[in-house]
Amino acid sequence: MITVRVNGVARQYEGDPNMPLLWFIRDEVGLTGTKFGCGSGLCGSCTVHLDGKAVRACVTPVSAAKDQEVTTIEGLAKDGDHPLQTAWAKHNVPQCGYCQAGQIMQAAALLQINTQPTDQDIIDGMSGNICRCGTYQRIRDAIKTAAKEMAS
Incomplete structure (x- = not known):
């Protein structure tokens, strides 16, 4: 068992x-x-x-x-209100949405080890997650927004 x-x-x-x-x-x-x-x-x-x-x-x-x-x-987050989830909505990240749960979970792991990531840190930390719709810039923007919210 x-x-x-x-x-x-x-x-x-x-x-x-x-x-x-x-x-x-x-x-x-x-x-x-x-x-x-x-x-x-x-x-x-x-x-x-x-x-x-x-x-x-x-x-x-x-x-x-x-x-x-x-x-x-x-x-x-109990109510779906983790800073990454709210930033995802604010930046209209999802298109088809299929990869988004994995993207958010990878971003959450990134922010646990790097609370103020640079663009390159985000690119490197998210490199194993593919978005077929190509919303990478919005993903980076949402991660930056969430990092700022989590720091305050």
């Missing part, structure tokens, strides 16, 4: 320990904000936090999360 804390709630899992964390989150826990994109850990749509660090849930086995805290987009 594997115990994983998802957004603060302990969850038990008795299935295949090699199943991707993504499918545990979506199918076993029922949280669908984390998206399947490429299945190879290359696009970032499935990004979640594992003990505060950004990981690709599609290539992370559920066994790797044993006795750890997983935070999904649903757990980032």
